[in-house]
Amino acid sequence: MALENLNNHLNFSGGPGALPEQVLKVTQAAIMNVPEVGLSVLGISHRSDWFRDVVDETENNLRELLGVPRDYHVLFLQGGSSLQFSMIPMNLLHGSKKTAEYIVSGYWSAKAVPEASIEGEVRVVWDGRDSGYNRLPAAEKLVLSSEAAYLHYVSNETVEGVQFSYLPGMSDVPLICDMASDFLSQPIAVDRYALVYAHAQKNLGPAGLTS
Incomplete structure (x- = not known):
């Protein structure tokens, strides 16, 4: 489905938060091909430098938004x-x-x-x-x-x-x-x-x- 035809309504139920349209567009493109890598995001190794950079950026963003001190660890775990x-x-x-x-x-x-x-x-x-x-x-x-x-x-x-x-x-x-x-x-x-x-x-x- 083209994003132009998608009704991206806000979701106030107990489910996933609605993502901005720009994020959806970048994600859609990355499923086919991450430009700087030349591979689908679904086929990139979790041990690659690119994926490590994504994790590091996410951690840094969390630290900045929440003011997480450097003596605290930020863990990303599977499961809810x-x-x-x-x-x-x-x-x-x-x-x-x-x-x-x-x-x-x-x-x-x-x-x-x-x-x-x-x-x-x-x-x-x-x-x-x-x-x-x-x-x-x-x-x-x-x-x-x-x-x-x-x-x-x-x-x-x-x-x-x-x-x-x-x-x-x-x-x-x-x-x-x-x-x-x-x-x-x-x-x-x-x-x-x-x-x-x-x-x-x-x-x-x-x-x-x-x-």
């Missing part, structure tokens, strides 16, 4: 954010002999708890189920431990429509946030977090990547 429900406790809870704390504020944060429980002890410090997940806890209502492995929360629950307006947690406990639905929608204090993760599908384009 839900994969991190398992990978985070595998790396930060398993074998630690500590308890991970979770705020359950809606559908997505509730899904993270069972996966973490496989790897170690989990304590839900607040659960909004009884109220239908229509509100968030006040900061002073959270009873937290300074000995926790980490505190995990979801910044914006898309199903219920509740979004944190403050950073929960204690300064001496690693803070982990699933920002899948509001990543790059506003500035964040990256240095207040131990780990932030999000998938490209919500705001950045098509699915298939977590950063």
Whole structure:
């Protein structure tokens, strides 16, 4: 289909963000032939200098947009954010002999708890189920431990429509946030977090990547 005949409407549902027409045009051309390489983008090696430059540029853009300090790593991983429900406790809870704390504020944060429980002890410090997940806890209502492995929360629950307006947690406990639905929608204090993760599908384009 020619792009001139494409109705590129904005998408306000829980799916991929709409890409600008210019990006779609460049992508369309690159599928046939990347000019400086002479190959389709679908046939270029992931070990090539060209692909390395694409990854480096993407990382630098993220660092600039979010103010990511140089002592923080930027990782591009396969899978969606839900994969991190398992990978985070595998790396930060398993074998630690500590308890991970979770705020359950809606559908997505509730899904993270069972996966973490496989790897170690989990304590839900607040659960909004009884109220239908229509509100968030006040900061002073959270009873937290300074000995926790980490505190995990979801910044914006898309199903219920509740979004944190403050950073929960204690300064001496690693803070982990699933920002899948509001990543790059506003500035964040990256240095207040131990780990932030999000998938490209919500705001950045098509699915298939977590950063």
